[in-house]
Amino acid sequence: MRQMRQSRARSEGGAALLWALTLVTAGPSVAAAPWPFEGVWDCEVGTFTFTGSDYDSGEAPMPIVDIAPEGDTFTLTFEDDYQLSLAMNPDGTMTWFSPVSGDSFLCRRTP
Incomplete structure (x- = not known):
């Protein structure tokens, strides 16, 4: 026993x-749900690709080190402390904004 x-x-x-x-x-x-900005977008000056970990404006992927959501706007921070903001619009478009350069583009999701 x-x-x-x-x-x-x-x-x-x-x-x-x-x-x-x-x-x-x-x-x-x-897996965590994807961010609303993930995907391929036509942003007036080029095709931008976003994943939960990278941003590619067509030059070379940039690793995202932080994503700060605030309502429908997401601030992405990169390794060199560069930031950009992505605002999800009610009509399904997205506004891309760089506070450093002041550039702003209206982006449409590509099929």
């Missing part, structure tokens, strides 16, 4: 350890 209890305790302990390791290594099983 004693041997059976020890075996069961080892089995339960092993199962608990396996469960804990699964949680730590698997991470969330459901």
